Amino acid sequence: MSKKQKMVEAITPRDEDFTRWYTDICMRAELCSYSTVRGCVILRPYGYAIWELITGELDRRFKKTGHENVMMPLFIPESLLQKEKDHVEGFAPEVAWVTHGGDEELTERLCVRPTSETLFCDHYAEVIESWRDLPKLYNQWVSVVRWEKTTRPFLRTREFFWQEGHTAHATKEEAMEETLMILNLYEEFYQTALAIPVLSGEKSESEKFAGAVNTYTIEAMMHDGKALQAGTSHYFGNGFAKAFNIQYADRDNRLQYVHQTSWGVSSRSIGGIIMVHGDDDGLVLPPAVAPIQIVIIPIAQHKEGVLDEACRLKEAVKEAGFRVKLDDSDRMPGWKFAEYEMKGVPIRLELGPRDIAQGSCVVVTRDNREKTVVQLENIIEELPGMLNDLNKRMFENANKRLTSRIYDVSDWNEFVQTMDEKPGFIRAPWCKDPDCEAKVKDITKATSRLIEGAADKSHSCIVCNRPALQMVIWGRAY
RNA sequence: CGGGGUGUGGCUCAGGUGGUAGAGCGCUUGGUUCGGGACCAAGAGGCCGCAAGUUCAAGUCUUGUCACUCCGACCA
Structure with a gap:
């Protein structure tokens, strides 16, 4: 505890x-x-x-x-x-x-x-x-x-x-x-x-x-x-x-x-x-830019054969073209788990005496922490798919967050309130007058992030109510 | 550039009323451990941000200064 x-x-x-x-x-x-x-x-x-x-x-x-x-x-x-x-x-x-x-x-x-x-x-x-x-x-x-x-x-x-x-x-x-x-x-x-x-x-x-x-x-x-x-x-x-x-x-x-x-x-x-x-346990890296894509954590590495098997696994993974690290330092396994999660390593392979006896290893994916047991003989062919799926999940999650937090707003009061209460972007029409843009910034601290395209003829500017010319994504920015 | 905060071993900090520095973590060595941040033992490591001043004596008081950090105005 x-x-x-x-x-x-x-x-x-x-x-x-x-x-x-x-x-x-x-x-x-x-x-x-x-x-x-x-x-x-x-x-x-x-x-x-x-x-x-x-x-x-x-x-x-x-x-x-x-x-x-x-x-x-x-x-x-x-x-x-x-x-x-x-x-x-x-x-x-x-x-x-x-x-x-x-x-x-x-x-x-x-x-x-x-x-x-x-x-x-x-x-x-x-x-x-x-x-x-x-x-x-x-x-x-x-x-x-x-x-x-x-x-x-x-x-x-x-x-x-x-x-x-x-x-x-x-x-x-x-x-x-x-x-x-x-x-x-x-x-x-x-x-x-x-x-x-x-x-x-x-x-x-x-x-x-x-x-x-x-x-x-x-x-x-x-x-x-x-x-x-x-x-x-x-x-x-x-x-x-x-x-x-x-x-x-x-x-x-x-x-x-x-x-x-x-x-x-x-x-x-x-x-x-x-x-x-990133999440509360640290970084989560997409495989393409992860310096270590796969980390191998030997369990009870002092025991006969564990490190040898871990080394063999590492060589095989490396041979298959992945960026892999075998952590054979004398840290506790739990310490290593936390450390590589902090560093966002996409996949962790745990290999201990139990796994070796069964010819398998434990695979843990960083984004969802899902554990699966994979036979060692299949591991190399499983890894690309797992990394791919992880990348896909990362994108999908982020995409869901993005799309679900773009709010279509057409009324000024609602604009101010939404910007204040809901984290995310607002899609709202604009007349192209810099004064209106400045007013948005003054009052809500949000800036126009980008222009999506021309506004519909029926739209009026979110600020001044005159006919709108463009549809704009607004948001507070870094 | 304005406001707040902090400067003491590598890190986080403790050091009422001034008397020459401590803890935890980390580090080193040895041993026992190893499936979610282990334990025991022995060590190493600090002119207390810097500079003046007060004093017999300054992490401790005064003044100044510098740095970092957080929050606001400007920006990839």
Whole structure:
């Protein structure tokens, strides 16, 4: 009984204090730890391993769609950053500046990249000359710095890790196609690799990226009903091209400005995994990004033959292509159970003298803790299906939570009340007036997360009652 | 940037009225254990965030400072 209590005490229960539950998981699952640098975290091996798997999944998709990786400098000269007006204004408040090299003051300060549009543009202006040079489909995996005031592990840190794709195209149509193709790619990645259902759509004028013509987003719903912007894809038109003079000679030898896009997914996605799938016992990881997919816990491992059998099992599982760990440390089995649950390992195999005698082992799935006994000779062929089912259950559960917590509301009072009482999103029509959007934010703290599409003619704006133009998903966000 | 909280072994904290530091967990070693966070024994580990000040004497009192953390305004 006291043991039970101890386990429960390990992390703050999710429904008691969501924020503390979240940080507890980050620390206890050894994903990250606070660093001496304010607002920055240290990615620990386990957290970094997840990030590596995420980058691997995404990078594979980028390569498949013809993108190339590059590396831009960490610094941006002030004059370069200032070339596109909207862009600077958007980022100015949160950039970090380098003013000195050694003891010498620099003639021009350098900003630590908050994002690299300007660097890519500067480079594109140099390397793009003719239509034959297009499209340029570049991406980079880097960290960027934004001087945030309040920070939280993964969700908002001053330095964070991400990929930023930057492409240049001959036509508007092509650039728009790229923008939407990436949006779909992100959506597919989140739903299959992370088992996180997302909504996708366009951002409103006030929520879009600084310098973009259109910003598209995928939004996920966390367990507490709040939204997490999980990825964005921007269409730039030729605004940047004009500011940076990125021109190419078309087939008729006429100079044209390129049309550009940019898009990114960050290490914030790890926060999403935690807040969508995690429970009171810790992390629950989707198999595709689980550093350890299968952990083998030997029971009474000092007894004759147990470790040998466990080793054989491990080798077989590894041979079959799974990421597997055999924990033969001298911890108690119960300690190990709790530890790997905390770390979200999808499947645990228990192997003890009893199992060995019967030629079987106990399989426990992390999401529902279901125990089944499987014959050792069948285990390898059973595992893929079990992982698959687990992934499916994770997605379905999250999807049920998402869809059941989107409320269709058409009346302002009901909107305020719903936002206040029910965690989740609200679908409500809007007239497109930024003042109405601002009023929603002022009063309910909810923002427009995305625009689903045009509103029905019969709809009127949730705030001002004038004819509505768009159907919008609203929610409080991280 | 505003408000609150906290700084004492790796972690969580205890140390009325000032007298030179303690517990639990963790760690190390040895032994017994092993199907839901084991037990016994012996160890290692701290200029008490930092800096001034008061004092014969400061985790303890004063002032300042820094850091972290939580809650609000801005943001992936």
